Amino acid sequence: MSFMQVEDLKVHYPIRGGFFNTVVDHVYAVDGVTMEFERGKTYGLVGESGSGKSTTGKAIIGLEKITSGRIIYEGEEVTNARRKRDSAYNRDIQMIFQDSHSSMNPKKRVLDILAEPIRNFLKLSPQEERKRINELLAIVGMSEDVLLKYPHEFSGGQKQRLGIARAVACNPKMIIADEPVSALDLSVQAQVLNFMKDIQEQYGISYLFISHDLGVVRHMCDNISIMYKGRFVETGKREDIYTNPKHIYTNRLLSAIPDIEPETRNERKLERQKVEAAYREEQHKYYDEDGKVYPLKSISDTHKVAMSVDEKERV
Amino acid sequence: MWKTIIRRVLIMIPQLFILSLLIFILAKQMPGDPFTGLITPETDPNVLEEMRIKAGFYDPWYVQYYNWIANAAQGDFGQSYTYKKPVADIIGARGLNTLLLSLLSVILVYLIAIPLGVLAGRYQESFLDKSIVLYSFISYAIPTFVLSLIFVYVFGYRLMWFPTSGTVDISLDAGTWEYYWSRFYHLLLPAITYALLGTTGIIQYLRTEIIDAKTMDYVKTARSKGIPMKKVYSRHIFRNSLLPIAAFLGFTITGLLSGSIFIETVFGYQGMGKLFIDSILSRDYSVITALVMLFGFLALLGSLLSDIILSIVDPRIRID
Amino acid sequence: ACGGDDTETTNEKPVEKEGTATEDTKNDGATTAEAPTLPEEVTNDGEVIQGGTLKFALVTDTPFSGVLLAELYENGYDADIMDFMTNSIFATDGDFLITDEGIAKLDVDADNNKVTVTIQHDVKWSDGTPLTADDVIYAYEIIGHPDYTGIRFDADFQNIIGATEYKSGKADSISGIKKIDDKTVEISMTKVSPAIYSGGDGLWGYAAPKHYLETTPVKDLISSPQVRKAPVTLGAFKLDKLIDGESVQFVANEHYWKGKPKLDKVVLQVVPPTSIGEALRTGQYDMASSYPTNQYDGVKDLENLTVLARPELAYSYIGFKLGKWDKAAGDAGLNITDENAKMNDAKLRQAVAYAMDIEQVGERFYQGLRSRATSLIPPAFASFHDNTLEGYNYDPEKAKALLEEAGYKDVDGDGIREDKNGEKFAIRLASMSGSDTDEAIVEYYRQNWKAVGLDVQLTTGRLIEFNSFYDKVKADDPEIDMFMAAWGTGTNPSPLGLYGEASAFNYSRFVTPELQTLLADIDSKEAIDAGYRADAFRKWEEYMFEQATTVPMYFRTEIIPVNKRVKQYNVNYANDSMDNLHLLEVTAEDPIK
Amino acid sequence: MSTNTNELLEIRNLRTSFRIKDTYYPAVDNVSLTLRKNEILAIVGESGCGKSTLATSIVGLHNSINTKVEGEILYNNQNLVNLTDTQFNKLRGNDIGFIFQDPLSALNPLMRIGEQIEEGLVYHTKLNKTQRENRVLELLDQVGIPNVQRVAKQFPHQLSGGMRQRVMIAIALSGKPAIIIADEPTTALDVTIQAQILDLLKTLQDEIQSGIILITHDLGVVAEVADRVAVMYAGEVIEEASVVELFRNPKHPYTRSLLKSIPQTNSENEQLEVIQGMVPSLVKLPRQGCRFSSRIPWIPQSAHEENPELHEVAPGHLVRCTCWKEFHFEDEEGSVNQ
Amino acid sequence: MENNNAQTVDKLESQSSPPTGIQVILREFKKDKLAMFSLIGVILLIVTVMVLAVVIDQAKIMNIQLLERFTEPGVRGYILGADEAGRDMFGQLIIGAKNSILIAIAITILANFVGIALGIIMGYYGGFIDNFFMRIIDFFITLPTLMIIIVVITIIPSYGIMDLILIIAAFQWMSTARLVRSKALSEARRDYISASKTMGTSDFAIMFKGLLPNLSSLLIVEVTLSFAGNVGIETGLSFLGFGLPPSTPSLGTLVSYAMNPIILSSKWWIWLPASLLILIMMLGINYVGQALRRAADAKQRLG
Ligand SMILES: Nc1ncnc2c1ncn2[C@@H]1O[C@H](COP(=O)(O)OP(=O)(O)OP(=O)(O)O)[C@@H](O)[C@H]1O
Ligand SMILES: Nc1ncnc2c1ncn2[C@@H]1O[C@H](COP(=O)(O)OP(=O)(O)OP(=O)(O)O)[C@@H](O)[C@H]1O
Ligand SMILES: [Mg+2]
Ligand SMILES: [Mg+2]
Numbered sequence A: 001m002s003f004m005q006v007e008d009l010k011v012h013y014p015i016r017g018g019f020f021n022t023v024v025d026h027v028y029a030v031d032g033v034t035m036e037f038e039r040g041k042t043y044g045l046v047g048e049s050g051s052g053k054s055t056t057g058k059a060i061i062g063l064e065k066i067t068s069g070r071i072i073y074e075g076e077e078v079t080n081a082r083r084k085r086d087s088a089y090n091r092d093i094q095m096i097f098q099d100s101h102s103s104m105n106p107k108k109r110v111l112d113i114l115a116e117p118i119r120n121f122l123k124l125s126p127q128e129e130r131k132r133i134n135e136l137l138a139i140v141g142m143s144e145d146v147l148l149k150y151p152h153e154f155s156g157g158q159k160q161r162l163g164i165a166r167a168v169a170c171n172p173k174m175i176i177a178d179e180p181v182s183a184l185d186l187s188v189q190a191q192v193l194n195f196m197k198d199i200q201e202q203y204g205i206s207y208l209f210i211s212h213d214l215g216v217v218r219h220m221c222d223n224i225s226i227m228y229k230g231r232f233v234e235t236g237k238r239e240d241i242y243t244n245p246k247h248i249y250t251n252r253l254l255s256a257i258p259d260i261e262p263e264t265r266n267e268r269k270l271e272r273q274k275v276e277a278a279y280r281e282e283q284h285k286y287y288d289e290d291g292k293v294y295p296l297k298s299i300s301d302t303h304k305v306a307m308s309v310d311e312k313e314r315v
Numbered sequence B: 001m002w003k004t005i006i007r008r009v010l011i012m013i014p015q016l017f018i019l020s021l022l023i024f025i026l027a028k029q030m031p032g033d034p035f036t037g038l039i040t041p042e043t044d045p046n047v048l049e050e051m052r053i054k055a056g057f058y059d060p061w062y063v064q065y066y067n068w069i070a071n072a073a074q075g076d077f078g079q080s081y082t083y084k085k086p087v088a089d090i091i092g093a094r095g096l097n098t099l100l101l102s103l104l105s106v107i108l109v110y111l112i113a114i115p116l117g118v119l120a121g122r123y124q125e126s127f128l129d130k131s132i133v134l135y136s137f138i139s140y141a142i143p144t145f146v147l148s149l150i151f152v153y154v155f156g157y158r159l160m161w162f163p164t165s166g167t168v169d170i171s172l173d174a175g176t177w178e179y180y181w182s183r184f185y186h187l188l189l190p191a192i193t194y195a196l197l198g199t200t201g202i203i204q205y206l207r208t209e210i211i212d213a214k215t216m217d218y219v220k221t222a223r224s225k226g227i228p229m230k231k232v233y234s235r236h237i238f239r240n241s242l243l244p245i246a247a248f249l250g251f252t253i254t255g256l257l258s259g260s261i262f263i264e265t266v267f268g269y270q271g272m273g274k275l276f277i278d279s280i281l282s283r284d285y286s287v288i289t290a291l292v293m294l295f296g297f298l299a300l301l302g303s304l305l306s307d308i309i310l311s312i313v314d315p316r317i318r319i320d
Numbered sequence C: 001a002c003g004g005d006d007t008e009t010t011n012e013k014p015v016e017k018e019g020t021a022t023e024d025t026k027n028d029g030a031t032t033a034e035a036p037t038l039p040e041e042v043t044n045d046g047e048v049i050q051g052g053t054l055k056f057a058l059v060t061d062t063p064f065s066g067v068l069l070a071e072l073y074e075n076g077y078d079a080d081i082m083d084f085m086t087n088s089i090f091a092t093d094g095d096f097l098i099t100d101e102g103i104a105k106l107d108v109d110a111d112n113n114k115v116t117v118t119i120q121h122d123v124k125w126s127d128g129t130p131l132t133a134d135d136v137i138y139a140y141e142i143i144g145h146p147d148y149t150g151i152r153f154d155a156d157f158q159n160i161i162g163a164t165e166y167k168s169g170k171a172d173s174i175s176g177i178k179k180i181d182d183k184t185v186e187i188s189m190t191k192v193s194p195a196i197y198s199g200g201d202g203l204w205g206y207a208a209p210k211h212y213l214e215t216t217p218v219k220d221l222i223s224s225p226q227v228r229k230a231p232v233t234l235g236a237f238k239l240d241k242l243i244d245g246e247s248v249q250f251v252a253n254e255h256y257w258k259g260k261p262k263l264d265k266v267v268l269q270v271v272p273p274t275s276i277g278e279a280l281r282t283g284q285y286d287m288a289s290s291y292p293t294n295q296y297d298g299v300k301d302l303e304n305l306t307v308l309a310r311p312e313l314a315y316s317y318i319g320f321k322l323g324k325w326d327k328a329a330g331d332a333g334l335n336i337t338d339e340n341a342k343m344n345d346a347k348l349r350q351a352v353a354y355a356m357d358i359e360q361v362g363e364r365f366y367q368g369l370r371s372r373a374t375s376l377i378p379p380a381f382a383s384f385h386d387n388t389l390e391g392y393n394y395d396p397e398k399a400k401a402l403l404e405e406a407g408y409k410d411v412d413g414d415g416i417r418e419d420k421n422g423e424k425f426a427i428r429l430a431s432m433s434g435s436d437t438d439e440a441i442v443e444y445y446r447q448n449w450k451a452v453g454l455d456v457q458l459t460t461g462r463l464i465e466f467n468s469f470y471d472k473v474k475a476d477d478p479e480i481d482m483f484m485a486a487w488g489t490g491t492n493p494s495p496l497g498l499y500g501e502a503s504a505f506n507y508s509r510f511v512t513p514e515l516q517t518l519l520a521d522i523d524s525k526e527a528i529d530a531g532y533r534a535d536a537f538r539k540w541e542e543y544m545f546e547q548a549t550t551v552p553m554y555f556r557t558e559i560i561p562v563n564k565r566v567k568q569y570n571v572n573y574a575n576d577s578m579d580n581l582h583l584l585e586v587t588a589e590d591p592i593k
Numbered sequence D: 001m002s003t004n005t006n007e008l009l010e011i012r013n014l015r016t017s018f019r020i021k022d023t024y025y026p027a028v029d030n031v032s033l034t035l036r037k038n039e040i041l042a043i044v045g046e047s048g049c050g051k052s053t054l055a056t057s058i059v060g061l062h063n064s065i066n067t068k069v070e071g072e073i074l075y076n077n078q079n080l081v082n083l084t085d086t087q088f089n090k091l092r093g094n095d096i097g098f099i100f101q102d103p104l105s106a107l108n109p110l111m112r113i114g115e116q117i118e119e120g121l122v123y124h125t126k127l128n129k130t131q132r133e134n135r136v137l138e139l140l141d142q143v144g145i146p147n148v149q150r151v152a153k154q155f156p157h158q159l160s161g162g163m164r165q166r167v168m169i170a171i172a173l174s175g176k177p178a179i180i181i182a183d184e185p186t187t188a189l190d191v192t193i194q195a196q197i198l199d200l201l202k203t204l205q206d207e208i209q210s211g212i213i214l215i216t217h218d219l220g221v222v223a224e225v226a227d228r229v230a231v232m233y234a235g236e237v238i239e240e241a242s243v244v245e246l247f248r249n250p251k252h253p254y255t256r257s258l259l260k261s262i263p264q265t266n267s268e269n270e271q272l273e274v275i276q277g278m279v280p281s282l283v284k285l286p287r288q289g290c291r292f293s294s295r296i297p298w299i300p301q302s303a304h305e306e307n308p309e310l311h312e313v314a315p316g317h318l319v320r321c322t323c324w325k326e327f328h329f330e331d332e333e334g335s336v337n338q
Numbered sequence E: 001m002e003n004n005n006a007q008t009v010d011k012l013e014s015q016s017s018p019p020t021g022i023q024v025i026l027r028e029f030k031k032d033k034l035a036m037f038s039l040i041g042v043i044l045l046i047v048t049v050m051v052l053a054v055v056i057d058q059a060k061i062m063n064i065q066l067l068e069r070f071t072e073p074g075v076r077g078y079i080l081g082a083d084e085a086g087r088d089m090f091g092q093l094i095i096g097a098k099n100s101i102l103i104a105i106a107i108t109i110l111a112n113f114v115g116i117a118l119g120i121i122m123g124y125y126g127g128f129i130d131n132f133f134m135r136i137i138d139f140f141i142t143l144p145t146l147m148i149i150i151v152v153i154t155i156i157p158s159y160g161i162m163d164l165i166l167i168i169a170a171f172q173w174m175s176t177a178r179l180v181r182s183k184a185l186s187e188a189r190r191d192y193i194s195a196s197k198t199m200g201t202s203d204f205a206i207m208f209k210g211l212l213p214n215l216s217s218l219l220i221v222e223v224t225l226s227f228a229g230n231v232g233i234e235t236g237l238s239f240l241g242f243g244l245p246p247s248t249p250s251l252g253t254l255v256s257y258a259m260n261p262i263i264l265s266s267k268w269w270i271w272l273p274a275s276l277l278i279l280i281m282m283l284g285i286n287y288v289g290q291a292l293r294r295a296a297d298a299k300q301r302l303g
Helices: A053-061 A088-092 A110-122 A126-139 A144-148 A156-168 A186-203 A214-220 A238-243 A248-256 A262-286 A309-314 B002-029 B045-054 B061-073 B087-122 B127-141 B144-158 B177-198 B200-214 B217-224 B229-267 B272-282 B285-313 C076-082 C133-144 C163-167 C194-198 C273-281 C293-300 C346-354 C358-364 C396-406 C436-451 C466-474 C513-522 C530-547 D051-058 D085-091 D113-124 D129-142 D148-152 D161-173 D191-208 D219-225 D243-248 D253-260 E002-013 E022-031 E033-055 E089-125 E127-142 E145-155 E161-188 E191-198 E203-240 E251-259 E261-266 E268-296
Strands: A002-017 A022-038 A042-047 A068-073 A093-096 A174-178 A206-211 A223-228 A231-237 A296-298 A304-306 C053-059 C104-109 C114-119 C177-181 C184-188 C237-243 C247-252 C265-271 C305-320 C323-326 C334-337 C370-372 C426-431 C455-458 C482-488 C550-563 D007-020 D023-036 D040-044 D067-075 D096-099 D179-183 D211-216 D228-233 D236-242 D310-314 D317-320
Touching: A002 A053, A022 A053, A022 A206, A022 A231, A042 A053, A042 A214, A053 A093, A053 A174, A053 A206, A088 A093, A088 A110, A093 A156, A093 E191, A110 A126, A110 A144, A110 A156, A126 A144, A126 A156, A156 A174, A156 A186, A186 A206, A186 A214, A186 D253, A206 A214, A223 A238, A223 A248, A231 A238, A231 A248, A231 A296, A248 A262, A248 D191, A262 D191, A262 D219, A262 D243, B002 B061, B002 B285, B002 E127, B002 E145, B061 B285, B087 B127, B087 B177, B087 B200, B087 B229, B087 B272, B087 B285, B127 B177, B127 B200, B127 E268, B144 B177, B144 B229, B144 C273, B144 E203, B144 E251, B144 E261, B144 E268, B177 B200, B177 B229, B200 B229, B217 B229, B217 D096, B217 D161, B229 B272, B229 B285, B229 E145, B229 E203, B272 B285, B272 E145, B285 E127, B285 E145, C053 C076, C053 C273, C076 C265, C104 C194, C114 C133, C133 C163, C133 C177, C133 C184, C237 C265, C265 C273, C273 C293, C273 E261, C293 C305, C293 C550, C293 E261, C305 C346, C346 C396, C346 C530, C346 C550, C358 C370, C358 C436, C358 C550, C426 C436, C426 C466, C436 C455, C436 E251, C466 C482, C513 C530, D007 D051, D023 D040, D023 D051, D023 D067, D023 D211, D023 D236, D040 D051, D040 D191, D040 D219, D051 D067, D051 D179, D051 D211, D096 D161, D113 D129, D113 D148, D113 D161, D129 D148, D129 D161, D161 D179, D161 D191, D191 D211, D191 D219, D211 D219, D219 D243, D228 D243, D228 D253, D236 D243, D236 D253, D236 D310, E022 E033, E022 E268, E033 E089, E033 E268, E089 E127, E089 E161, E089 E203, E089 E251, E089 E268, E127 E161, E145 E161, E145 E203, E161 E203, E191 E203, E203 E251, E203 E268, E251 E261, E251 E268, E261 E268
Parallel strands: A042 A206, A042 A223, A093 A174, A174 A206, C053 C265, C426 C455, C426 C482, D040 D211, D040 D228, D096 D179, D179 D211
Antiparallel strands: A002 A022, A002 A068, A223 A231, A231 A304, A296 A304, C104 C114, C114 C184, C177 C184, C237 C247, C247 C265, C305 C482, C305 C550, C323 C334, C370 C550, D007 D023, D007 D067, D228 D236, D236 D317, D310 D317
């Protein structure tokens, strides 16, 4: 069963303007997102830039203020409690950032970077702390001599692994990974992805995996949600999405992914153009008058698609 | 755009109000009063006392403040105790002098600083650049008053190239060509002194901007279009670096105003800066408060002006 | 009030600011009559040119205000400007006493408390209108007017009968002033004292052009063009152009009663004290309204200048706080001497005076342009100043002896004397800040005092800015035991205003019945006789010397550098060229460089 | 060079070195490549392998103080390496167009779009003002921008990322160049937009028949549009082949590892193939022997050449170093995590 | 890309040192001989002044000796001559320099302390706190500061060095705060701050242990240049007569002697050494500051 539920999460940023610099409008960065998380599973969040993926992640972990909605963790509502720094929730939910470089304080040594969550959450003795750090280094496959180095002395992949080590330092239940590999080169990306999977297997961690790279998501995730303008257009098991996409937006996204089959590229191009044309033609059917995504409707146990009431009949 | 300007102007009202309160209270705290300077054995102390009472110096401060601000709001800053004239009249005449001085100084500052800054940035680390940087540092390091003193002494008295006091030759009739020339001529030495010292900021800023701009991607784009280097500099690098300078204008004027205190004092130039120091010494409250208010107002205006210029010049922050 | 012919030092100038560089450098210069022997007159046998323009530097840091009416101005620099274009109706002698040589003559009927002013010549205003008795009266009517806001409606003025009634609006005219005929005015007063000849007792030394001013209400006068832009005057020159606060151009007044001036023009320009030396050296000006003493070096050897000198109408002093001003007492407050004041020991005060090496200071810091003041009447008042008075001279031994005698002994052997009870004794001195020189001088005196075992500390720890200084002194700040200041005496040497019981300016707050009597004697009717008065002065001076509550420090010599092209110029008080401007001549088109 | 050979640009033994602490380190080392007419030559490789340096060398935009460019870049019988700036300016924008990765920073923020496109036309064409303006609109239209009149008057920040990149392409196209160099033109964009831009490039190329050098690190992009591919590693070209050949038959261990590390090619729950180690930094780069050898230590040193050269293993398929002959992924097992 | 290179370079040199740390600074100084020379010069100058100021007998120097009035340099052991009261100018120069430097340092420390702390708080929290203080700063920063300082100074009944420091500092922190805030604002948006938040670190620790060190390069430059600026303000005020009294010599009071044209033209030893000292010190500091700024900004770096 799911250990954590996110219900109708909304994050709206005010837009100020007008004569008295009052709030004139809102950016609906996240506009009603509902999710459930189970142990040891990976949940993918895909969408184009600005669709609200990061905001969702940040809202869950407490970096953004939630406008409305609830987060229930192990049966308890933590919507507001998550902003208390050293709560159990904060210990159990950790984050990996897209830019591993900027996610580590450049003026701190690896030792201090890794120790930060341990010191805050676990209150260990210096020896125990040191032991834990060594364990972490072992987990990410690095030797102890890195402890005195500074972040900039590592390659992107190494840094991302350190980032992961830091995230798992206090045995979290869930890790929110916001584009953990999009800044990395292919070969390094592979290292990190492998590594994330290893950890998951070992510790039964759940991931909320945010990415715009459908290839990576497909590789990593059990469940995938496609996001558009702060809402989900489609959510379901990996197979649901990749083999049976229902929403036109999902379709379009999938067709745009480059494939490494050069022989078939011309067909793909034609297909792509077809989908694009279809999208242009029919998109109004998939969004309401305000251009908003319709609420999700289940079309199978695992598969939900956003659609209008009349649309449902058609399916 | 207009909305933003109007809003900014409206914000200025409470700001000026706070400033007025602040400066009024400060001024009242100053020891002595305009009549202290009048005491001689032959002035009757009772007469002075009576004048103090008449001037309202024994009223509670808020009453005094209310009277003052109520009049000030209508543009009446009272009478100067020293000059026995409406403050507005005095500041009006001096203001023009300072305005002219500032204007000429600004023009000179820009005339000197822009080419130097541009050259230094363009030929970074060359001998030329190093000389310009040295100059800009020296101009920052020399206290205004030292250079002014030396200039007055050398160019005014030793070489006698420039007049050393006043704003115009009295024997000339207003309106004649000679009259305007004389005014200009009187302004020249203080303005040059000032300009020589006021260039540091702009030179440094421009230099850094240009060095930065040189490495920008858009400069590479421009070069990839195959346009000559000269044009790359003039259309892309200089333009992009210079435009923010335009926004400095507002602040430059503000800076010049406070610098005018030194320049005008040394050159005996009858402007607002000198008026301020004189009024401080003679405790001419009405003038002091009015001047600080005016300077504050001009400063606020200057920063508004800067914002407006910047927004006109830089499409990215166009305010609407 | 401001009467008589205030030739050079105008009363209203903030004279106390001794050496305040930024405020009033004018008084920075000074000397004794003895010091460097400088002439009072230029000698010049050069060939005179026709006409010419005199270039005059008004030396000041602050611009003039431009109130160009004798009844209204308050700023001393305005007086300097008016010097060129106004003329008092009375002439004065070397003692600043009114003579019969002027436009008008003064007859005093002491028994009936009446004076008569008679216009003696056929005098015209600069616009050609003849001067009449109405003009003389109009000047009184301006000062006495209910709307008048200036400083001249004072106790003296109220000595004129009917002045108060007129002021309060109860009367349409001043009852005591009567026009006898077109040339004669009779003024009745409540009392007439010797001060009348110095322009005191309410006598007013100027006429106001009634025909020109009467159309403007008195309250608007001060801002009217008649006062500020185009005054009508009686002087040798009349105003031609004026640039606010910076320069003035005068042209010869063809109606001048002594004859048309020889010069065509006078151009007056404001010059900061810091650059006046250079300006004179480079021949930009012929003369200056004043010259800072501490820049004497700058002009003394210049070829193109003659440096003239004369004693100033001022003295510097050190005063001791001996009491308090009681605002509530008497009519408008009285001085109350406190027997237990810290400094209430004449020997102590004398010792303080004897310990000061004023001679050296005068010589070194002021190049001899200031000298030890021997009395409270400066030498400029030739007949009243008593050369035989010796004053305190630098005598540290005597100071020590006096202190021993008074019981101030060094008990603990640290070189500093304790007070009579053997307690630590420190005197707090308030002194005004001004030029850097002032600072050094005060430090020097502190060294002097220390040498005789007196610990003198500065109130507030540093020199005090002019305004705060007077705030503190006036308020009898308990932090002040003694203070250094200076008085400009004006042309009336009467000390009553500074030492009387009811005088708020009596900052040492010292009053005794004896002193009261001595002061009263100086201004008594008998004293209208100059010999009697001189005697009365002497008695008072001797008393003050003994009491040492106010110890005179310096007499000052003012120096007046004049370009060598100027002819017929002298600064002798008796025969000042500023009274005879029409005689001035120059020998070259431009000042000699 | 005659046109009938179809060869547009020939790079021979190009070496571009940067000065770091007074020593020059080659970031592009002994690279030889040929670009033919109407083809898209993709250059792939990991970050820091010298792709941008190569591209910048071709257009001569290196800062001459810190950079040394040696070798030959032959175009129209001239060696671009030796050209003066003035001579180069005749080519840039006219014969060679350049597209940058980040269109926002590559466009002058203070200039209107129209002006920026028009600028090159002033120097390379004899068109008058109105003709130039028309050409600008034409170009904008060509790259698929709607509402060209308005866009021409807008500033870069007012456009979306995709639009900006289209504008960049319009600028590059303005001189109808024979050669277009695109340095990661789609990396900053969303996949949908990336697809549009790539399609656009392809379409345009068909129209103007120019040769395109496309620099990217995304093998997907290569597969979508490239005709030929050169794989770079540590400043060198280590493999060069036609696109199908490269994807079907990669030879160099580096290329093969790269292809294997793409998630989509793997079945869902499997581990991805990984090359151990990392690209050495410019200064620490081994200059002798096979530069990849340190990352495949289980391959005996003897398998590597002393001075590796490009071998033609199949027609048009070149591979540097002979180590590929011994490379198998199985050898790498167990060393995945470092 | 440019950044890339800088990092590559860093990688070469620094074995375990933070980026843009001491190494970078040192390299900038090594590259720029003038800056190096200035740094050594300024340090030497300050140390010399401080040491001499301890060694010399201040009371003796400030003792008035009328016979030595305007003694010329080199005569009777007066290295730099004497002023009008016969006080040794060299001694006064040292004491003056010491006072000026100490005052400037005190102002710099005080103003920067407040400015930096507030700037970081504003930048970190943003929102209301930021808005609130920005309004205040915007307001104060546009005020005619010099005028208000002068008015305030005339009010203080007996003001000494401490008051002067406080008054100037009270008007100096604003620009620092604004600068720090703008940098902190962008720095606080970086992921490592978010990371610290998700790892339970308290706001205070994030601000002052996490964020502050990352502003250090900027702060070093800011502090250096504001030090130079503060020397300027003190001397300026003393010149106008609102600074220290002559009995407490500072460089400003010594320079202000030049107001007297006679001293300006013929007693150069009274004002010129102090002026030159200011000039040299400011020049030196500026060159040092320039090198520091380059070290802080990868784009401007030389090496
Ligand atoms: N602090 C903020 N204030 C106002 N709007 C914001 C703020 N942060 C984000 N937004 C807006 O919210 C929307 C969602 O942003 P978010 O960063 O979550 O998108 P994303 O899907 O993560 O995009 P990317 O793929 O570019 O990271 C965007 O339109 C963004 O502009
Ligand atoms: N101006 C320069 N000065 C010094 N070194 C440089 C310079 N430019 C690039 N380098 C170095 O040269 C090497 C090649 O850089 P280049 O930018 O060509 O790589 P790239 O393949 O384009 O990488 P990316 O995919 O990150 O853009 C890198 O190690 C880089 O650090
Ligand atoms: Mg995001
Ligand atoms: Mg690149």
